[in-house]
Amino acid sequence: MLAIFFIPVEAHAAQSATLPAKYAKYEQFIVIDKSTNVLSFYEKGKLVKSFPVGTGRKKSYTPEGLFTIIEKIKNRPYYKEHIKGGDPKNPLGDRWLGLKVTIGGKVSYAYGIHGTNNEKSIGKYVSAGCIRMHNKDVRWLYDRIKTGTRVLITK
Numbered sequence: 001m002l003a004i005f006f007i008p009v010e011a012h013a014a015q016s017a018t019l020p021a022k023y024a025k026y027e028q029f030i031v032i033d034k035s036t037n038v039l040s041f042y043e044k045g046k047l048v049k050s051f052p053v054g055t056g057r058k059k060s061y062t063p064e065g066l067f068t069i070i071e072k073i074k075n076r077p078y079y080k081e082h083i084k085g086g087d088p089k090n091p092l093g094d095r096w097l098g099l100k101v102t103i104g105g106k107v108s109y110a111y112g113i114h115g116t117n118n119e120k121s122i123g124k125y126v127s128a129g130c131i132r133m134h135n136k137d138v139r140w141l142y143d144r145i146k147t148g149t150r151v152l153i154t155k
Helices: 135-144
Strands: 028-033 038-043 046-056 067-073 095-103 106-108 112-113 124-125 131-133 150-154
Touching: 038 135, 046 135, 095 135, 112 135, 124 131, 131 135
Parallel strands: 028 150, 046 124, 112 131
Antiparallel strands: 028 038, 038 046, 046 131, 067 095, 067 150, 095 106, 095 112
8 A cells, every 4th residue: 555645844844054154243144035835933043943934926026136125014004095003904914024125225114014804815926025924923933023124025
């Protein structure tokens, strides 16, 4: 009799356990790999935890580069459609880690790492540019991350 076993392997398990030296100097550091839709959280150069994420519908939507977390907000309103924070219809979930993004010399505060009201979108290319996480995952990260943490978004 032939038995076939399926052992699930998480996509983020293959992430490197250490950062390149130029980034390992930071107390905390995040790498978001758009090619695998994985966010990896490092402390003092060592991988602490990785998470599946959702990124931009088109490659150009989620910016690439080195950015900074400038704010942490619980239950941020979704201003585009005037949805209050904490509302189950809010596509930002209940945690927001706002990024300072400079593109072509212009600064934007419109991008963030946040939860979602559509958990099935995680792991896919679906957003208007932000990085979506499962709500339980972004809560875990929110509780640990400090403002000023650097975020590297790569392809």
